[in-house]
Amino acid sequence: MxxxxxLISFLISFNYTFAVEDTMFLKAGTxxxxxxxxxxxxxxxxxxxxxxxxxxxxxKNYFGGFGFNTHFGYRWKRFELTASSSITFGxxxxxxxxxxxxxxEGSGNYQNLMVSPNVRYFIPxxxxxxxxxxxxLGPIWSQQTxxxxxxxxxxxxxxxxxxxxxxxxxxxxxxxxxxxLPSKSMHPVYFSISYIRLYSVKSYLVDTSDxxxxxxxxxxxxxxxxxxxxxxxxxxxxxx
Numbered sequence: 001m002x003x004x005x006x007l008i009s010f011l012i013s014f015n016y017t018f019a020v021e022d023t024m025f026l027k028a029g030t031x032x033x034x035x036x037x038x039x040x041x042x043x044x045x046x047x048x049x050x051x052x053x054x055x056x057x058x059x060k061n062y063f064g065g066f067g068f069n070t071h072f073g074y075r076w077k078r079f080e081l082t083a084s085s086s087i088t089f090g091x092x093x094x095x096x097x098x099x100x101x102x103x104x105e106g107s108g109n110y111q112n113l114m115v116s117p118n119v120r121y122f123i124p125x126x127x128x129x130x131x132x133x134x135x136x137l138g139p140i141w142s143q144q145t146x147x148x149x150x151x152x153x154x155x156x157x158x159x160x161x162x163x164x165x166x167x168x169x170x171x172x173x174x175x176x177x178x179x180x181l182p183s184k185s186m187h188p189v190y191f192s193i194s195y196i197r198l199y200s201v202k203s204y205l206v207d208t209s210d211x212x213x214x215x216x217x218x219x220x221x222x223x224x225x226x227x228x229x230x231x232x233x234x235x236x237x238x239x240x
Contacts, residue, residue, distance in 0.1 A: 021075055021076060021077050022075070022076060022077070023074070023075060023184070024072075024073070024074050024075075025071075025072070025073065025074075025075060025080075025184060025238055025239075025240065026070070026071070026072050026238070026239045026240055027070065027071040027072075027082075027190060027236055027237070027238050027239065028068070028069065028070045028071070028236050028237070028239055029068070029069055029190070029234060029235050029236015029237065030066065030067070030068055030069070030234075030235060030236065031066070031067050031068065031069050031086060031088065031232050031233060031234045031235070032064070032065070032066050032232070032233050033064070033065045033066075033067075033088055033090075033230045033231060033232035033233070034062060034063075034064055034065075034230065034231050035062070035063055035064075035065055035088075035090065035110075035112075035228055035229070035230040036061065036062050036228065036229050036230070037061045037063075037092060037095060037110075037227075037228050038227045038228070061092055061093065061094070061095050063090045063091060063092055063093075063110070064090060065088040065089055065090030065110070065112075065230075066088070066089060066090075067086055067087045067088035067089055067112075068086065068087055069084065069085065069086035069234050069236065070084065070085050070086075071083075071084045071118070072084075073118075077122075078121060078122050078124065079119065079120065079121055079122070080119075080120045080122075081117070081118070081119055081120075082117070082118045082120070083115070083116075083117060083118075084115070084116045084117070084118045084138070085113075085114065085115045085116070086113075086114050086232075086234075087111065087112070087113050087114075088110075088111070088112045088114075088230075088232075089109070089110065089111055090109075090110040090111075091107070091108070091109055091110060092107060092108060092109075092110045092146060093107040094106075094107060095107070095146070097146070097164055097203075104148065104151050104162075104164070105151060106148045106149070106151025107148070107149060107151070108146050108147045108148040108149045108151070108163075109146070109147045109149070110144070110145070110146050111144070111145045111146075111147075112142060112143075112144045112145075112228075113142065113143050113145075114140050114141070114142045114196075115140070115141050115142075116138045116139060116140045116141070116172060117138050117139065118136050118137070118138035118172075119136060119137060119138060120134045120135065120136035120176070121134060121135055121136070122134045123135070129180070130179060130180050130181075131177050131178065131179060131180060132177070132178045132179075132180050133175070133176070133177060134175070134176045134177075134178065134192075135173075135174070135175050135176075136172075136173070136174050136175075136176065136192070136194075137171065137172065137173045137174075138171070138172060139169070139170070139171055140168075140169065140170045140171055140172050140196065140198065141167075141168075141169055142167075142168040142169070142170065142198050143165060143166070143167055143168070144165070144166045144168055144198070144200070144228065145163055145164070145165045145166075146163060146164045146165075147162075147163045147208070148161075148162050148163065148164065161207070161208045162205060162206065162207060162208060163206050163208050164203065164204070164205060164206075165203065165204040165206060166200040166202070166203050166204075167200065167201050167202040167203075168198040168199060168200045168201060168228075169198070169199060169201055170196065170197045170198035170199055171196075171197055172194050172195065172196040172197075173194065173195055174192050174193055174194030174195065174232075175192065175193060176190060176191060176192030176193070176234075177190065177191045177192070178190040178191075184238050184240070185240070187237040187238055187239065188237065188238050189235070189236070189237055190234075190235065190236055190237070190238070191233070191234070191235050192233070192234045192235075193231065193232070193233050193234075194230075194231070194232045194234065195229070195230070195231060196228075196229065196230040196231075196232060197227075197228075197229045198227065198228045198229070199227050200227065
């Protein structure tokens with residue numbers, strides 16, 4: 001008997017109708033995260049130029065961040081496709097970086113701007129009737145920036161203001177909950193938790209002593225000089 005009850009419950013939930021479907025929407029909210037930055041440098045004991053000989057030797061750093069996220073897209077009954085963006089702010093301490101032949105070690109403010117197309121699937125199960133459970137994934141393009149406040153350098157950069165910028169690519173996966181209200185005009189609430197992994201592809205050293213002029217001092221192929229992974233919690237509402 002219990003098996004039949006569970007089967008009937010599942011079929012009912014599978015045919016459950018939702019207010020926000022077959023429509024465009026805009027969601028926005030805030031996010032908090034924990035990020036681990038890892039710095040990759042060539043093993044000094046290995047003279048081989050093979051990129052596979054790179055290893056992570058220092059610079060692991062965990063720090064908290066906060067920011068904002070937006071999602072614009074279209075939703076069907078079970079799927080939604082969005083163009084998503086988020087920006088996260090935090091502080092890093094005692095990290096080592098390298099651009100070309102210039103090595104840096106220092107602390108400063110961290111900023112991560114990410115954009116991503118995202119596909120989300122709504123699981124056909126409504127245990128509370130008023131909430132929808134979903135999973136999502138998508139590729140990510142990111143620009144990570146560290147504005148150095150205190151640092152030491154192997155080059156002649158002492159006394160100047162700099163920022164290190166890393167263009168990165170990666171992916172994100174997550175699971176979420178969304179309130180199921182009679183109408184999206186009632187601004188349903190959403191929550192999600194995501195895992196994000198990024199790999200740097202190009203790095204820049206920028207002189208910021210003149211705010212009216214962008215002066216790129218050096219750039220190079222990053223080749224995973226900085227990799228990061230984050231756990232992010234997003235929350236917000238459907239605006240329209």
